[in-house]
Each structure stands twice: as C-alpha cells, then as structure tokens.
Amino acid sequence: MESARCVICRDMARCTACGMAVSGFHHVGVRKPGLSGSSVMHYSKECGHRVDIPVAVTGASQLSPPAVYHGGPVWKDGYRWFNIFWGSFWQSNSWVARIGKAVKDIESDPSYSGELRQYGVGMGKLAGDYIVGTNPTSSVSAGDIGKEIQLLIRSASIPDLGTEGAYNIFLPPGVSATLSGDRSCSVFCDYHDTVDGNHGPFFTCEPYPCQSGCNQCNSDPFDTLTQGLSEEMVELKTDMNPGTGWVIGNEEICDYCDQHFECNRITTGEYVNAWYDNSSGSCWTP
Numbered sequence: 452m453e454s455a456r457c458v459i460c461r462d463m464a465r466c467t468a469c470g471m472a473v474s475g476f477h478h479v480g481v482r483k484p485g486l487s488g489s490s491v492m493h494y495s496k497e498c499g500h501r502v503d504i505p506v507a508v509t510g511a512s513q514l515s516p517p518a519v520y521h522g523g524p525v526w527k528d529g530y531r532w533f534n535i536f537w538g539s540f541w542q543s544n545s546w547v548a549r550i551g552k553a554v555k556d557i558e559s560d561p562s563y564s565g566e567l568r569q570y571g572v573g574m575g576k577l578a579g580d581y582i583v584g585t586n587p588t589s590s591v592s593a594g595d596i597g598k599e600i601q602l603l604i605r606s607a608s609i610p611d612l613g614t615e616g617a618y619n620i621f622l623p624p625g626v627s628a629t630l631s632g633d634r635s636c637s638v639f640c641d642y643h644d645t646v647d648g649n650h651g652p653f654f655t656c657e658p659y660p661c662q663s664g665c666n667q668c669n670s671d672p673f674d675t676l677t678q679g680l681s682e683e684m685v686e687l688k689t690d691m692n693p694g695t696g697w698v699i700g701n702e703e704i705c706d707y708c709d710q711h712f713e714c715n716r717i718t719t720g721e722y723v724n725a726w727y728d729n730s731s732g733s734c735w736t737p
C-alpha cells in the first residue's frame with residue numbers, strides 16, 4: 452500500500468483547491484521549467500487536484516539545508532536501471548544507444564554518483580533497454596506508465612527489478628506526460644514516481660525534450676534530456692518513494708540546487724543538474 456503521507460502533508464486534512472477532505476496524496480518528484488518550483492508535488496487522492504502546501508505547513512518544517520532523511524528506501528550498490536523507449540519512433544534511432552551511454556556515465560561517475568555515498572546511496576548499473584513497438588496515446592499519465600511497466604514485466608519483455616532498481620521511461624515527440632491536470636512542457640519537464648510506494652516499481656519519466664524552459668545551458672535537445680535525466684536519477688536514488696527519503700523541506704536534493712543553477716558537465720561530457728551536498732554545504736560541482 453502506498454504511503455499516503457509525508458512529513459510535509461501529514462496534518463493536511465483538506466484539498467487547498469476545492470476543500471474536499473483528503474485521505475492522502477500521490478507524491479511525485481517533479482522538475483519544473485525555469486529555476487524554481489521543483490519539488491515533491493502533492494496530488495489529492497480524492498479530487499486529483501495539485502495542492503499548494505500552505506506556508507503555515509511548510510513554515511513549521513525545515514526549509515533550508517541540510518538535507519534530512521525520513522526513513523524511506525534509497526538506492527544500494529548493485530541496483531539496476533532499465534531503459535524503456537515507448538513507441539516506434541525509437542526503432543533504429545541513434546538516441547537509444549546514446550541515452551544508454553548517458554545513463555551508464557551518470558551512474559558510474561565517481562564524483563557525481565559516487566559522492567552520493569554520504570547519503571547511504573550506492574552505485575548501480577544499466578541492465579539493458581527495450582523498445583515498445585506500439586505507440587502510446589497522445590498523453591500518458593503516471594498510472595498509464597505503471598500499467599505498461601507491469602504489462603511488460605508479465606510478458607517477460609523487461610526484467611522484474613522489484614525494489615532493487617528502476618525504469619527510465621522515454622516518450623516520443625508529440626506525446627505529453629500528464630500528472631492529473633498538469634502537462635509536460637507546460638507545468639513540468641520530467642518527474643520520478645513509484646507505482647506502489649515503497650514496493651515500486653520505481654521509475655523516471657522523460658518526455659521528449661521540451662523546446663523551452665527545461666535547459667538552462669543551451670538549446671541542444673540531447674543536453675536538455677540529460678539535465679532532466681540526471682536530476683531524476685539522483686532524486687530517485689536518494690528518495691525512491693518521493694518525500695520519504697532525503698529531502699530539504701518539500702524539495703528533493705536537486706530541486707534545491709535548481710534555484711542556484713550552474714551549468715555542469717561530468718567528465719564524460721554529459722550535462723548534469725547539481726545535487727545538494729551535505730558534506731560540503733554547497734551544490735555539487737565537478
């Protein structure tokens with residue numbers, strides 16, 4: 452059963468949009484366009500509205516570093532990534548291999564990934580990839596992705612990673628990701644989520660790179676993709692069930708650094724978003 456409350460929302464009884472009584476929230480780790488607002492988004496389980504976290508609530512919580520751990524699952528040594536490319540667009544597409552290399556490079560970088568050991572987070576590897584030949588509908592919800600992952604596991608098209616890994620979902624051009632009423636490239640760039648709380652399956656969702664707002668460094672779509680992917684991979688690893696792992700108030704550890712953004716690349720060349728480093732008291736730099 453999904454954990455319906457985090458430290459931020461545990462006392463919130465009503466939806467701030469419509470006033471309906473709320474039994475719990477769908478928590479999603481979201482990167483927003485621009486330099487602020489990335490956070491653990493809260494969607495009411497009853498009405499689906501995205502709620503604003505009232506200042507009265509966040510004011511009582513810690514809003515500035517250090518990052519604090521709340522007991523949820525984090526990534527361990529040997530955990531695996533598996534890339535899922537959804538749609539015929541990806542067949543014979545050179546980005547499949549290029550993204551595979553980026554996932555390997557990000558996961559194995561001794562500094563960018565290795566220094567997450569301060570959070571009790573290990574290093575894993577890329578287990579493989581799979582192209583779903585049938586096309587998704589024009590908008591894909593988190594629920595749709597969860598169903599697709601479970602379908603692919605049942606048909607043995609992809610490995611069952613259980614709680615020891617996560618799937619990266621890549622959508623083709625022209626397909627929007629949706630979170631309740633929110634749409635990719637409008638309200639958010641990308642996100643990470645879990646199908647069933649601490650039980651997983653865990654996944655990141657990367658819509659095809661948005662044309663504006665989601666790349667602070669240049670206009671190259673592949674660099675847009677790795678900026679988002681690196682952030683979602685780090686935040687999934689440190690906070691697998693959004694809001695229950697390492698967070699700074701209602702922000703995950705890259706969200707905080709998005710507000711103090713600097714363009715950074717790892718030694719293999721990929722652009723990556725910084726994460727907050729408790730040990731140095733600053734955002735990661737190469």
Ligand SMILES: [Zn+2]
Pocket residue numbers: 455456457458459460461476478493694
């Ligand atoms: Zn919450």
Ligand SMILES: [Zn+2]
Pocket residue numbers: 466467468469470471495498499500
């Ligand atoms: Zn509502």
